[in-house]
Amino acid sequence: MKNLILFVFLVFSLAGKAQESTSGFLHTRGQIIVDEKGENVLLKGIGLGGHMLQEGYMLKVPFSGQQYVIREHIEELIGKERTDEFYEAWLKNHTRKIDIDSMKSWGFNSVRLPMHYNLYTLPVEDEPVKGENTWLEKGFQMTDSLLSWAEANEMYLILDMHAAPGGQGHDVNISDRDPSKPSLWESEANQQKLIALWRKLAERYKDEPWIGAYDIINEPNWTFEEGKNKNGIEDTLNAPLKKLLVDITNAIREVDSRHIIIIEGNGWGNNYNGILPPWDDNMVISFHKYWNYNDTASIQQFLDFREKYNTPVWLGETGENSNVWFTDAIRLMEENNIGWCWWPLKKLGFNNPLEVPVNPGYGQILNYWRGEAEKPSEAEAYKGFMELAENVKLENNYYHRGVVDAMMRQPHTxxxxxxxxxxxxxxxxxxxxxxxxxxxxxxxxxxxxxxxxxxxxxxxxxxxxxxxxxxxxxxxxxxxxxxxxxxxxxxxxxxxxxxxxxxxxxxxxxxxxxxxxxxxxxxxxxxxxxxxxxxxxxxxxxxxxxxxxxxxxxxxxxxxxxxxxxxxxxxxxxxxxxxxxxx
Missing domain, CATH: 2.60.120.260 (Galactose-binding domain-like)
Structure with a gap:
């Protein structure tokens, strides 16, 4: 790894010890998000895509990109036991304190955790007792650690249900959905599990001021109306989505009255037909923005929502473009006092702050999966996967200073x-x-x-x-x-x-x-x-x-x-x- 461009760590003096001051719980006040002093908070964050939940494009795989499919292909090469070892190393190495310390040093004040429900509870079909919930400590412990690192840096952690039980849409990669099983919308048991999981999360973190908000369902994309686009971009009512959002809100409020609840519309987060007005007095309307012009017209709908419902709006996910696009988008958001959260922090790709390098062994595996090389031996494949898990550590990443510069400096100079x-x-x-x-x-x-x-x-x-x-x-x-x-x-x-x-x-x-x-x-x-x-x-x-x-x-x-x-x-x-x- 000595030939990699390594990040020069300048962050230890500002992180690594708990901060004594606190900004208290975030909450909404009219059209803005404020801290306990009533001061405006402009969230500047990054989502940890690829951490708890892998998507195929982040690993450059040439097949269907759900995590369970990726895992099946890995097991075919190295077996279940070694696959478990790879995923354990991946979860341990992907996001650590040094990642959060670095984000703080670059100027970010928040981080969005895309959660996979199966790290917190069993799938419905695997429950020993039908209708009950088995809680898994793995996900909660990972969240606890991430929260402690965020708190040490005075950064807000936003919990994002990225992979809901059964999967929340037809874009199957986003939520690791298996189309052969009932989706979130086709299974009352999946919906009840999601509601229970959010109640459990809220109960655990209700007294944590550095939990910034609960982003309760990421990018629903499912039509509930006959003859409409399957991803829900044309739906006019969205009644099942609103009902579930309200049910989750009620479950959270049974145990937690202080944290912001973030909602997302249908059609990858932006179709709010039938969903508004908000039903909670501490709620934020999220939208996602990709691959369109960075002009006022591109966000006018959400500026109108903010004005009409006297409720803050937040750009909860965006990115996957050039530095030019990044600078223009962030300038547009900040000129309109809209917080933002980029996607993702790292992947096997060049247009994010950190790039995970492809080691030769994993490169051989990718060529095999593409049909361009012979199948590697189990030993060769195991070595390639474990080197990939090691390369996901920040100190082995390529640091793209130009990406961070485009996000933090260029919008203002x-x-x-x-x-x-x-x-x-x-x-x-x-x-x-x-x-x-x-x-x-x-x-x-x-x-x-x-x-x-x-x-x-x-x-x-x-x-x-x-x-x-x-x-x-x-x-x-x-x-x-x-x-x-x-x-x-x-x-x-x-x-x-x-x-x-x-x-x-x-x-x-x-x-x-x-x-x-x-x-x-x-x-x-x-x-x-x-x-x-x-x-x-x-x-x-x-x-x-x-x-x-x-x-x-x-x-x-x-x-x-x-x-x-x-x-x-x-x-x-x-x-x-x-x-x-x-x-």
């Missing part, structure tokens, strides 16, 4: 800052992919920088076509072979695109800039240094092999300098910029 600190005395190499951090048009320019397919009605777009290293519009690809995570280059460059690099120089002088490029056909580029544009230069055709093109007599001043690299006629790749002081 137009300033670009260096991706990596570079100080040049006589020479240095700047990786092409290490352009500055900042908004599009400030740190870089790219023609495709986010995915808006819901609003456009078109196909999904990939902003970074190489899907690695960074999460902006710039297209970054891995070198072959790739020995380190930063063995990458910038490709798919088009006319009008550019990247900016900020660095320090120890003293004034003239320098040569050598650009390492590869192109099948000639292209052209230009550089601007500290606002001065230099003449365009040719990027030679090199049959796809790497070659150097040098621009001479570039004046740098002592202190901070900036280079902008402009694409005039694209189609070439750029791996690095070498800077050498002239003798």
């Amino acid at each position: 137009k300033e670009a800052i260096p991706f990596k600190e570079v100080v040049i005395d006589n020479s240095a190499i700047i990786k092409a992919a290490n352009y500055d951090m900042g908004e599009k048009g400030i740190a870089y320019q790219d023609n495709v920088a986010a995915n808006y397919y819901i609003s456009t009605g078109g196909e999904r777009q990939s902003w970074n076509n190489g899907r690695t290293y960074r999460n902006d519009g710039v297209d970054i690809y891995p070198m072959e072979p790739r020995e380190n995570y930063d063995d990458v280059f910038v490709g798919d460059m088009e006319e009008g695109e550019w990247m900016q690099y900020t660095f320090e120089v120890s003293k004034n002088g003239n320098f040569d800039l050598s650009f390492k490029t590869a192109a099948d056909a000639p292209g052209s580029a230009a550089v601007e240094v500290n606002g001065k544009r230099y003449p365009d230069f040719v990027v030679p055709a090199s049959a796809g092999k790497w070659t150097q093109t040098t621009v001479k007599e570039i004046l740098f001043k002592k202190g901070q300098n900036q280079i902008k690299f402009f694409v005039i006629d694209g189609g070439f790749n750029l791996e690095q910029i070498q800077i050498n002081r002239q003798n």
Whole structure:
């Protein structure tokens, strides 16, 4: 793991000990969420997707993505006992105190726990006595630990029922639903188990002020009306959903009168037809937002709900897009005093704060599952899975500082800052992919920088076509072979695109800039240094092999300098910029 980009831990001084002060229970006051002092609280959080509940895309599996299906495939390779060992390690390693400490150091004040009910109670069909509930300490103990870490950092923990008994929708991956068994909506026993579980949770945490809220059913997506879209986006009444939400609320209020209750509509959380007005005086209306425009029109429905019902609204889940989209969405929320919670903290993918690396053994397993490789031996597969469980630890993750920067800094500033600190005395190499951090048009320019397919009605777009290293519009690809995570280059460059690099120089002088490029056909580029544009230069055709093109007599001043690299006629790749002081 020594070749990974590791997170530099700067968090121990601010976490690691219990805080003496407290903000008390959150509660609603009209259209806002406030603490015990009556001060407005803007929740800034991340959901722990993939922790208690895996979804297939987070593990890059090529088959149906319910956790029980993933588990069956793992058992086929290593058997039940070793599969149990893998899942025990996964649950232990995925989210630990160091993850919550890190979130606090980055600026987050809340965390949403997507719970799988089967860590707290048995499935209905496995109960020894029909109609009764067997309680499992595993889930409660995991929640207790997470709460203690959140409390130590003065962060609010929001409990989210992500996988309800039987599953709450047709989007089966979300809730680990087995379609061969009755869903939540087809089984009174499943509904009663969910109600009992929430009463049990509320009873356990009723006196805990750092429990921020109860998010009682995540993303219902089920039609209750004949002839409507199966995911409930067109339903006009939603009567069974409202009844269950009310029943859960009543069960919670039997034992807990202080915690906020969060509700979600049908159709993945946003269809509130027949559900409102709220029925509790300490309730928040949640909505989820993915892949659409970040304009007022995209949230107007929920602004109207807030005004009409004098009730706070909260963006309970969003993400899975580019840094451009993240910055725009968070700016929109905060301009409207709407708290937000991103999805997820980590996965096997590049567009989240933490990326779990794919070890060679797990890569072989994925190739086998895709039909592209032979079946690994049990020993090989076991090693691959256990290394994956080890890699899920934060210190073995790739830390995407640009994602966090896009969420926490960029919504509030137009300033670009260096991706990596570079100080040049006589020479240095700047990786092409290490352009500055900042908004599009400030740190870089790219023609495709986010995915808006819901609003456009078109196909999904990939902003970074190489899907690695960074999460902006710039297209970054891995070198072959790739020995380190930063063995990458910038490709798919088009006319009008550019990247900016900020660095320090120890003293004034003239320098040569050598650009390492590869192109099948000639292209052209230009550089601007500290606002001065230099003449365009040719990027030679090199049959796809790497070659150097040098621009001479570039004046740098002592202190901070900036280079902008402009694409005039694209189609070439750029791996690095070498800077050498002239003798």
